[in-house]
Structure formats: structure tokens, C-alpha cells
Amino acid sequence: MTATNGKTLRLHMPQWQGGNLEEYHLSSKVLSWLLPASRGPEEIVPVPSPGDSPAPAIEDGILARKALLDQARAARARFRGVSLCVREHAGLEEGEMATAKLHGVELVKGQRWTVRVTAYGTTLTFPFEAEQFARSYADGQAFRLGVEVVELKDCA
Structure with a gap:
């Protein structure tokens, strides 16, 4: 599907800890570079590179739990107030859950x-x-x- 209405949010989040593969960080950056220019809002969630982070450990039974939750919260904070296209596809109005x-x-x-x-x-x-x-x-x-x-x- 190609969005042409300028309302699709492109969220770049080079998250690698959950899969425990350092290559995911670079792959995410390569994919972002390969994609055509966005017609809608773009946000980048800062994720520390593998060299700048400690090796992921299991926390409460989940690999890199704290890092993943911190990144998910940062992502959520980046698009507060943005009208996401998924709402339109689900037939929801702004603010409706x-x-x-x-x-x-x-x-x-x-x-x-x-x-x-x-x-x-x-x-x-x-x-x-x-x-x-x-x-x-x-x-x-x-x-x-x-x-x-x-x-x-x-x-x-």
C-alpha cells in the first residue's frame, strides 16, 4: 500500500536488543536509506548502537526488558498528537480508541x-x-x- 495523503507516520526505530542481533541496528539504518522519501511526518527514536550498550540480559524473564520498554515509551512519546493512518484504516476518529x-x-x-x-x-x-x-x-x-x-x- 502506498499512502499519498501525507498522513502516514514513518517511525524509524533501529531496535536490536529484543532479537539480540546487533546487525538489526545497521539493517534498520540501511532500510531507512533505501526507502523512498516520506510524504508524511517522520520521527526517529534514538536507540543506542550495540557498541554503546551493554549486552542484553534477561530481566524478569524478558531479554533486554528495560531497554525495550524505554524505547517503546520513547516511540509512543514521539507520535503523541499525530493522527496515525491506522486510525483511518480502522474507521476511528481522532482520539477514539x-x-x-x-x-x-x-x-x-x-x-x-x-x-x-x-x-x-x-x-x-x-x-x-x-x-x-x-x-x-x-x-x-x-x-x-x-x-x-x-x-x-x-x-x-
């Missing part, structure tokens, strides 16, 4: 870990080999969507 039925994060334990993220009624599923990565991802998505993680056990 989506209902809880449109959003959700499920952490499913089976033979592998799975995170199901529902945003604006669309659900995507992400498989993980390690519990810590699944929990870290689920926590970040839940924070972004303003919901709680629901933990399930796959009984199949």
Missing part, C-alpha cells in the same frame, strides 16, 4: 513457542524456538497495542 476485540497478543506453548498478534482485526503468527525470545516479542507487542499477553497451552 479501538475496542479490545481488535487487538490481542497470545503466547502459545506447544512443541515450539508461538506468538499470535492481532492488530485492528488482522492476526499474524510468529514461531519461536526459544521461550525467552517469544516472551520478549510478545511483551513488546502487547505494550505497543496496550493489551496484556494471554498465555495458552497448545493441547493438540
Whole structure:
């Protein structure tokens, strides 16, 4: 989808700690450079480069929890007051909140870990080999969507 109305926010956040791959920081910068110029507002969330940060550690069962939450809060603060295009796609007016039925994060334990993220009624599923990565991802998505993680056990 190409937005031409100038209302799409481009948020550049070179976050690498959650995936514990330093390459994500550089890849994010390369991707930003490759993208065509934005027609709407652009915001950059400062994320310390891997060389300037301590190695991520597990905090409360989540890899780099404090860094991830700090970055998510910084991102949220950057777009307060900006009318985001996702509101238009969901049919919401400025200041109106989506209902809880449109959003959700499920952490499913089976033979592998799975995170199901529902945003604006669309659900995507992400498989993980390690519990810590699944929990870290689920926590970040839940924070972004303003919901709680629901933990399930796959009984199949």
C-alpha cells in the first residue's frame, strides 16, 4: 500500500536488543536509506548502537526488558498528537480508541513457542524456538497495542 495523503507516520526505530542481533541496528539504518522519501511526518527514536550498550540480559524473564520498554515509551512519546493512518484504516476518529476485540497478543506453548498478534482485526503468527525470545516479542507487542499477553497451552 502506498499512502499519498501525507498522513502516514514513518517511525524509524533501529531496535536490536529484543532479537539480540546487533546487525538489526545497521539493517534498520540501511532500510531507512533505501526507502523512498516520506510524504508524511517522520520521527526517529534514538536507540543506542550495540557498541554503546551493554549486552542484553534477561530481566524478569524478558531479554533486554528495560531497554525495550524505554524505547517503546520513547516511540509512543514521539507520535503523541499525530493522527496515525491506522486510525483511518480502522474507521476511528481522532482520539477514539479501538475496542479490545481488535487487538490481542497470545503466547502459545506447544512443541515450539508461538506468538499470535492481532492488530485492528488482522492476526499474524510468529514461531519461536526459544521461550525467552517469544516472551520478549510478545511483551513488546502487547505494550505497543496496550493489551496484556494471554498465555495458552497448545493441547493438540
